[in-house]
Amino acid sequence: MTMEFKPFTFRSPRIVFKRSSWKDITKICEEFGKKGLLITGNTVKTKSGAFPEIMNEFTSKGVAVAEIIREGKEPTTREVDAIASTIKKDGYDWILGIGGGSTLDLAKAASGLARNEGSSADYQGGKDLVRDGVPFIAVPTTAGTGSEITNNAVLINEEKRLKLSIRGDKMMARVAVFDPVLTRSMPPQVTAYTGLDALTQAIEAYVSKASNPMADLLAERAIEAIWGSLFNAFRNGNDLNAREQMLYGSLLSALAFSNAKLGAVHGFAHPIGVLHAIPHGLICGVLLPHVMRFNLAGNIHDVTRKYGWIGRKMIGKSGRESLSDVELANMAINSIFDLLESMRLPTRLAGLGLKADDFPAILDETKGSSLQNNPRDTSRELLEKILKDAL
Ligand SMILES: [Fe+2]
Known part of the structure; x- marks a missing residue:
């Protein structure tokens, strides 16, 4: 019997992963020119x-760096348009983004838009970026969103009151610097x-309809790294080993989902x-075990097997070898509930302040590619x- 091998294309920026690699940032930026723009968060x-130290080093190397310091709020299309027009006007050689997912999404979208026509909202409708963006160097300060790896940016469109993505390899970071x-x-x-x-991203990518063999490997290692370190990083922020494993897990998760897509x-x-x-991330964490329960009930062989694999990793080996994949999958789901509780987070939507009356409006806007790649097909009724089950 010949096995069907799923074809795939794999994309990624250049990756630098090293403790204290912040010391390499100026050298990396300089590769792209002597005039840059730094976008970062206040915190x-x-x-x-x-x-x-980074700024002093730029000065001593004769590199001119303008700064945009912002609050860590989620970016809007208007904010991106304003920064893109500044970049167009002042002509920067590179854009350096240092921050969490919001800052990096903003810097990425602005660097892409600065070399293309129109406003960011035009590209939320699926219009393609034609030209390569201004070289973008991404430095994450959180371990989770994956913006430094992905080719999309989520922007709030205030007119439509929606969060929509701009997507395109042409705005992907040239270099992603990971420093725990x-x-x-x-x-x-x-x-x-x-x-x-x-x-969530690692688990959704792992079981996605768009998964591929290479992304599966990354998702598995991501789940192991994150599961083994998240609670420790939460409990003791100075545990550099836990921070490093979390950042590594986040990198692998991002590589997996940017190539295999997400789910419900x-x-x-x-x-x-x-x-x-x-x-x-809080919404994701609360919904994850509920969506896994829904997917598991779909009785899809590959999903049961993969959730079973996750369960085995989460509970460890100790005498559980005889358990079925379904039993192990249920253990994975329960382990995620336990993790939420151990971090004193809610396990149900009511704990996030949601009510059944809120659902129609949520369901009206629940659409898009993530749903199409969820392993079990959905409908408005099923969603x-x-x-309701998660309330
Ligand atoms: Fe996410």
Whole structure:
């Protein structure tokens, strides 16, 4: 019997993963020219000890760097358009983004738009970026969103009151610099939220309809790395080994989902995030075990087997070899509920302040590619059932 081998294309920026690699940032930026723009968050600028040193090094190398310092809120199409026109006007050789997913999405979209026509909202409708963006160097300070790896940016469209993606390889980072030292300043809550996002992304990519053999490998290693370190990183932010494993797991998760797509958790997460202003990773973490339960009930061989694999990793080996994949899959789901509780987070949508009355509006906006790649097919009725069961 010949096995069908799923064909795939794999995309990724250049990756630098090293403790204290913040010291290499100026050299990397200089490869692209002598005039750059730094986009970062207020918290990164004020809290990171690395920040003044990086700026001093740029000055001593004769590299001119303008700064945009912003609050860590989620970016809007208007904000991107304003920064893109500044980049067009002032002509920067490169854009350096240092921060969490919001800052990196903003910097990525602005660097892409700066070399293309029109406004960012035009590209949310599926219009393609024609020209390569201004070279973008991405430095994550959280371990979870994956923006430094992906070819999309999620932007709030205020007119439509929706979170929509701009997508295109032409705006993907040229270099992604991973330094666990920079993630140490993340408070426990942000560690939990972003870590749950990374875990969700890895699990959704693993069972996605668009999964492929190479992405599966990455998803498996991502799940192991995140599962083994998230609670420790949450409990003790200075545990550099846990921070490093989380950042590594987040990198692998991002490589997996940017090549294998996501599922129903992310299908729900964007409309819920816009309508109720709840942090993305928290929504993902709460919905993940409920969506897994729904997918498992679909009785799809590959999903049961993969969830079973996850369960085995989560509970460890100790005498559980005889358990079936379904039993192991249920253990994976219960282990995720336990993790949420151990981080003092809600396990149900009511705990996020949602009510059944909120569901119609959420369901109206739950659509898009994440749903299409969910391993079990959905309908409005089934999606409503997931939400009700999760309430
Ligand atoms: Fe996510």
